[in-house]
Amino acid sequence: MSLTVEAHHQLGNFALDAAFTSDGGVTALFGRSGSGKTSLINIIAGLMKPESGRVLLDGDVIADSERRIFTPVHRRRFGYVFQEARLFPHLSSRRNLAYGRWFAGKSGTGNEFTRIVDLLGIGHLLERNPSALSGGEKQRVAIGRALLAAPRLLLMDEPLAALDEARKAEILPYLERLRDDARIPIVYVSHSVGEVARLARRVVVLENGRVTASGAAAEVLSAPAATLATGRREAGVLLEGEVEGTDPVHELTTVRVGRERLRIAGVSATAGVRLRLHIAARDVMLATSRPVEISALNVLEGRILTLTSEEDGSVDVRVTCGDATIAARITRFSCDALQLVPGRTVYAVIKSVAIDH
Numbered sequence: 001m002s003l004t005v006e007a008h009h010q011l012g013n014f015a016l017d018a019a020f021t022s023d024g025g026v027t028a029l030f031g032r033s034g035s036g037k038t039s040l041i042n043i044i045a046g047l048m049k050p051e052s053g054r055v056l057l058d059g060d061v062i063a064d065s066e067r068r069i070f071t072p073v074h075r076r077r078f079g080y081v082f083q084e085a086r087l088f089p090h091l092s093s094r095r096n097l098a099y100g101r102w103f104a105g106k107s108g109t110g111n112e113f114t115r116i117v118d119l120l121g122i123g124h125l126l127e128r129n130p131s132a133l134s135g136g137e138k139q140r141v142a143i144g145r146a147l148l149a150a151p152r153l154l155l156m157d158e159p160l161a162a163l164d165e166a167r168k169a170e171i172l173p174y175l176e177r178l179r180d181d182a183r184i185p186i187v188y189v190s191h192s193v194g195e196v197a198r199l200a201r202r203v204v205v206l207e208n209g210r211v212t213a214s215g216a217a218a219e220v221l222s223a224p225a226a227t228l229a230t231g232r233r234e235a236g237v238l239l240e241g242e243v244e245g246t247d248p249v250h251e252l253t254t255v256r257v258g259r260e261r262l263r264i265a266g267v268s269a270t271a272g273v274r275l276r277l278h279i280a281a282r283d284v285m286l287a288t289s290r291p292v293e294i295s296a297l298n299v300l301e302g303r304i305l306t307l308t309s310e311e312d313g314s315v316d317v318r319v320t321c322g323d324a325t326i327a328a329r330i331t332r333f334s335c336d337a338l339q340l341v342p343g344r345t346v347y348a349v350i351k352s353v354a355i356d357h
């Protein structure tokens, strides 16, 4: 699969001038409110015609302003899932799903229906109308409807934004299955680091209508420059690791990240499963000698790589621990008091419960 998107478009005072490519999996368009994510996804969908630009999918020219090619929305065969489910309120889930299948013509076979219903765990909801579904359930039906139209590409614009944390947690595993089992390329708009960290293979960061970073998720989200898009609160690093095992008594899972091991809470994953861990810089403490008798379970020895002073009196400290880099945000006061300088040995202290996975 290969997707190429180039778009230039003026919207009032806002100029969108963005380009990216994807080779499958989930590509996240990530950025703050107003950065142009929805505009870009609307251009891919064909809901908006850019002043100039191109959309190519697997060599097919879907749109090309120079060649005056513009495939209308309904002929693109792209699925679109919005923030709110937008189901037909007077139709049962089954009939909402059937609508998607009808769109696909003959390709929506009975087998496909069963497979997608199973994938999204919505078998027990089929006879209910949307008014009798929770937000998360509605969204699963909406995703099913989009999938049954046999899309070549799935466009998801903040599909979880309207849901509370519990519903998000309920639906994320289905999105992971969609990514891994259905193998449909997905362009996923979000401004949540947690979602992007969990789902995306590639991340495209948008700021003021322009792409400021793009590449492998771990690389882009861990770069200090991502802070602008993520906001200070969520800035940190994304690490990839493998589950080694779980201590069932304490419900703690050990994850190996390079040569280091981290213990994290609240994961139900079996040994060998690969996990992404997001560690926010604000959740990491630094010590100049190894702390003892401390409740935090992860103490990693490392060396300071860089120190960057931020405008708000804090310092972003990057520490190399084995082959992982951890970011810590501490006050300038602590930085001075501990006499932190590049090359110095420090201990990064990370609470198990603070690690997002």
Ligand SMILES: Nc1ncnc2c1ncn2[C@@H]1O[C@H](COP(=O)(O)OP(=O)(O)OP(=O)(O)O)[C@@H](O)[C@H]1O
Pocket: 011, 012, 013, 014, 031, 032, 033, 034, 035, 036, 037, 038, 039, 040, 191
């Ligand atoms: N029709 C329009 N006319 C003028 N400006 C517009 C129009 N549509 C969007 N904009 C502006 O374009 C910018 C990008 O909007 P867009 O909806 O693409 O951002 P976004 O990143 O999806 O934001 P959010 O996360 O809040 O949904 C915003 O500043 C918005 O005000």
